[in-house]
Amino acid sequence: MRMRNKPWAEDFLLAHAEIVSIDEARKGQMREWFNNDRPIHIEVGSGMGRFITEMAKANPDINYIGIERDKNVMIRIVEKAIEQNIRNLRLLTLDAEHLADYFSAGEVDRVYLNFSDPWPKTRHAKRRLTHENFLKLYQVILKPDGEVHFKTDNQHLFEFSLESMSQYGMKLKNINLDLHTDEPEDNIRTEYEDKFSSKGFRINRLEATFQDRL
Ligand code: SAM
Numbered sequence: 001m002r003m004r005n006k007p008w009a010e011d012f013l014l015a016h017a018e019i020v021s022i023d024e025a026r027k028g029q030m031r032e033w034f035n036n037d038r039p040i041h042i043e044v045g046s047g048m049g050r051f052i053t054e055m056a057k058a059n060p061d062i063n064y065i066g067i068e069r070d071k072n073v074m075i076r077i078v079e080k081a082i083e084q085n086i087r088n089l090r091l092l093t094l095d096a097e098h099l100a101d102y103f104s105a106g107e108v109d110r111v112y113l114n115f116s117d118p119w120p121k122t123r124h125a126k127r128r129l130t131h132e133n134f135l136k137l138y139q140v141i142l143k144p145d146g147e148v149h150f151k152t153d154n155q156h157l158f159e160f161s162l163e164s165m166s167q168y169g170m171k172l173k174n175i176n177l178d179l180h181t182d183e184p185e186d187n188i189r190t191e192y193e194d195k196f197s198s199k200g201f202r203i204n205r206l207e208a209t210f211q212d213r214l
Pocket residue numbers: 001044045046047048049067068069070073094095096097114115116117190191192193
């Protein structure tokens with residue numbers, strides 16, 4: 001997601017430190033930040049934040065954390081959270097490669113990846129959020145039966161992810177190659193999902209775990 005550079009972005013985010021963290025102060029402090037024992041669901045690469053804000057409103061008993069590395073984009077999520085007075089949402093301006101520094105092992109119940117950047121060139125494969133290196137991080141921070149939920153319009157990224165997750169030994173379920181035909185009532189469309197679906201791209205979705213449920 002490209003957004004014009006806003007010189008005031010950092011000041012704006014710092015002024016809302018109760019909901020968004022842009023430095024290392026919250027490292028290892030996610031539970032304390034929410035001050036409750038409810039499940040934690042995170043979205044990596046939240047973009048403008050429609051998904052994470054709508055999920056938080058629909059599920060007040062779950063703690064949501066939106067992770068977005070671009071400060072200029074993060075502003076949009078903070079604005080939504082404030083305007084709609086969403087209490088069960090926190091935000092980290094963070095590159096996902098540092099996830100394990102912020103979350104304790106087994107602290108997270110679910111990871112959402114929505115319309116992650118496809119990085120089509122082979123030499124950039126390690127930047128894809130379903131690359132083995134990122135799967136390793138999700139495995140550390142997720143509970144043993146925690147789930148990764150992934151949606152994308154990008155056929156190549158989806159095929160890469162199926163292979164990457166399978167080779168990593170993840171168990172895949174609920175694979176859907178056309179989510180918007182018989183769209184589930186509870187599907188919350190992201191900004192990118194609407195954009196690419198309206199252009200005629202099929203939406204792929206899967207759920208994955210790192211081990212079989214007992
Ligand atoms: N999920 C949103 C949606 O579906 O509308 C945004 C999709 S956009 C294509 C991908 C977003 O992920 C961008 O805002 C980008 O800055 C963010 N992103 C990409 N790689 C990231 C990383 N390693 N860590 C954190 N955010 C990342």
